[in-house]
Amino acid sequence: MQTSNWVPLGGLLVALGAPAAHADALRDQASSIFKPIPDSVTEVQGEAITPAQIALGKQLFFEPRLSSSHIISCNTCHNIGTGGADNLPTSSGHAWQKGARNSPTVFNAVFNVAQFWDGRAKDLQEQAKGPVQNPLEMHSTPKAVEQTLASMPEYVEAFSKAFPNEKAPLSFENMARAIQAFETTLITPNSRFDQFLKGDDRALDAEEKHGLKAFMDRGCTACHNGVNIGGQAYFPFGLVNKPADKVRPVGDKGRFEVTRSGSDEYVFRAAPLRNVALTAPYFHSGQVQDLKEAVAIMGNAQLGADLSNEEVQSITAFLKTLTGRQPQIVYPVLPPSTNATPRPE
């Protein structure tokens, strides 16, 4: 108990002191499960990230010419202004085609064990290469990307600065490395929950604290833990009860499609819950708009519990405290195309 939480005002002494005592116990329990988002990330995969890589990666993240149409950039589906996602059930890609799964937020993605709903990319560098080549998404090729970027002297120079001492700094692989470097800056520290973890009892109100307690005691934390409150491991969606087909479409077997292991049917990476209040609709199918409904579905599917309205309400209130400080990104100026730049399709 922190004695500084005691206010020497007679009757108020108990009133304020008691919650502080509870808060300390709650914080101790929470701190054994969660960690705050750090203020910055300085390396990734053991390599330091340089300002030149971040600057280049920011340009590439907003670069529509990575798509064959010259319309779609990373930011189209991982919109910096809307929680790092597009808030659609599933994204719209090349020629208005729909993707198969809900676009996950790019915010704090660097803290996930792997990328995509099924973890098929081991890191953000690997991930960044996916949508660029996906015919449903950006519909390009490594060769077209390299040709496009090499046609603009400003990019040639930026790659040289970002990857000095390399023979061929401008490459599809280094495009992905630079995007990864930028994405390490897309983190959202200082959520009210993190303020609470760091010692500020008043960062959460009573209902939010109840929600946090219920979230831990009910066992949500079996999957949703760590710095990202999820994103650390894989679990069957429908551990206890099968969710409705609408929410868990029969045709999408999740991680099974990566591992071909029967035990991975309908297995997904536990959703990271940072900024979850900003990233509706929910689940890989993107079919649930209401966060409260998503909480109730998870209670039933994963825990076999019919959560009371009050529990759903307080857990939802807690989840809303996971919204952190959103990244402040100055829109990058992109180099103009040249006569050598391939034309959009």
Next chain:
Amino acid sequence: MQTSNWVPLGGLLVALGAPAAHADALRDQASSIFKPIPDSVTEVQGEAITPAQIALGKQLFFEPRLSSSHIISCNTCHNIGTGGADNLPTSSGHAWQKGARNSPTVFNAVFNVAQFWDGRAKDLQEQAKGPVQNPLEMHSTPKAVEQTLASMPEYVEAFSKAFPNEKAPLSFENMARAIQAFETTLITPNSRFDQFLKGDDRALDAEEKHGLKAFMDRGCTACHNGVNIGGQAYFPFGLVNKPADKVRPVGDKGRFEVTRSGSDEYVFRAAPLRNVALTAPYFHSGQVQDLKEAVAIMGNAQLGADLSNEEVQSITAFLKTLTGRQPQIVYPVLPPSTNATPRPE
């Protein structure tokens, strides 16, 4: 002649002095035709612009939920990172439909006499309402926009702050007013040409000065003049010689479609040439990628002149000095949808 341009170094005195003399005459001639972009715009249509309007307008400019798909924002086709345009022949809108004309840059658009290639919107406020409702573009309606924005408490508050003392501050019309307010900040002062206009002889090199001189002496400035080097009045495209059908498609009669006056067939607002090096492809048809080719076409179509390669080269070099300081825009954080927000189509 500015004596400060004379350098007392013997032989060099003449060498540096002579260009300065030419530069002064050139500047005098140019200053009678052009004006530099101001550092800021503080009012529009006689009304002061407030920071609250600009802040709201910035959110709305980047707001994909102004489109029925929740994918397309103003920034999709008027990309802040690529010269305020999308650099496509014509834009891709709702359901991947192609628009009819090349997307004009939003940068410095506040200085144009009217908006759109045919001037059919008298100002940016009027303009902003067009693409939102165009079924080929954002495919929404005033009612849907109002319902969408009113579903988010943050927008309700932002409209109240932007338009205080109004009975119903949140309206489609005020959406347009706010976007206009933000767009007045999308100006690009301090181009090298403007530095030259303001007295810096060395801001332009010899070729660029030749180009400026040719641009004026050949008569390009009959249409391309003023602060935006164009955008001030309407002229037939093909004043002397009819451009190729590819460049001036027969089916698009320009301002005729607004006025129905026979004399307005193939009449367009003279393209404003600020940042023209960033906004290829050129003309309302967007069919010419190379700025040099665009200059040659204009020489023939508008002046009946076959410009020499050297002239085309130097005029193009001059046009590249019209690239100003690009706006530094921090990406806005948009409010999350609520259960009352209409779903994307």
